[in-house]
Amino acid sequence: MLSGNALTLCADKALYLGEIPATGWHRHAAPVLLLGLSGRFRLLLPGGRVETCHSALIDAGVEHVFDPQGERVALMYLEPDAPEVRRLRPVFARQGPVIGEPVPRAVNRWHTEQRLHSFDLPALLGRQGLPELQPVDPRVLRSLQRLREAGEGVPDREALARSAHLSASRFNHLFSDELGVSFRSYRIWTQVRRAMAAYRPDGSLTEAALDGAFADSAHFSRMFRHTFGMTPSSVLRPLRAVNLLG
Known part of the structure; x- marks a missing residue:
């Protein structure tokens, strides 16, 4: 089991694991997968929308507040040219820029952390058959x-x-x-x-x-x-x- 906070950076992804304070309003220049490893977190979205969930997938440019509520969390940031993001574009187009509970709850924490460390987004999302990606100019x-x-x-x-x-x-x-x-x-x-x-x-x-x-x-x-x-x-x-x- 993980202890302490850790940051892992690779060419087209980044992973932060640990406990962090609630954020202010902000928006990322990259899509992010948020996971509550020890419990639920809270999201505040424009228009007064509030979501409490174990996982969320947020597209780039979406203003939000992330409140871990004292739980241990994982934040996986995906560069906009990463193959996984290219394949998620049609998914965001269909379901909207904020997707609640994209990670199946049946996956246990040990498996979740292993998939996080290997940046295996399709396995985390249970979406092995994502659409074909479109090449970047x-x-x-x-x-x-x-x-x-x-x-x-x-x-x-x-x-x-x-x-x-x-x-x-x-x-x-x-x-x-x-x-x-x-x-x-x-x-x-x-x-x-x-x-x-x-x-x-x-x-x-x-x-x-x-x-x-x-x-x-x-x-x-x-x-x-x-x-x-x-x-x-x-x-x-x-x-x-x-x-x-x-």
Whole structure:
């Protein structure tokens, strides 16, 4: 059984396991699977909608409040170009951007944690027959690669638009149409991911902020709260491990 909080990052997914405080209103630049490992959590959604559940799948760009209610939780973030997300697009189109209880309750906790660690989303959802995925436009894929592999800086919209031989506005539309998230939001998401990957439990949040190409720790904190609805310290300080895969 797991103990302590842990973060695992791989090329197109991320997993946070542990206990976290209730968030403020926020929206992600990537779809997320929320799981209550020890009990139910609460979701607040626009329009006053409140859901209490063991699991939920939320599409990118959906504003919400996540309240674990003191339970141990798992949060699996899926990059918008991940094959699983491409296959989920028709599912979101049919069922809406927030899907309650997508993980069958018959699955026991040990199996659930094993599937989380292996990022086996189809097994978690009980959806082995997801629709065929549609390919991402090659120009967008190249832009994603440049964003993720950037050194000290992060390419801006104009630079990526030029490399794609598009105007900045046309590039914005293409990026959003292909991935379901705006370029600006995804660029910030990429920076936050880089900062989290650089963080070490005995390290400095300021150093992590600089590794994420933020101007300073205050800038990092603002963008982190915008992305997760929590402060960096409330999420990163409790970590006992940061694991980087692939």
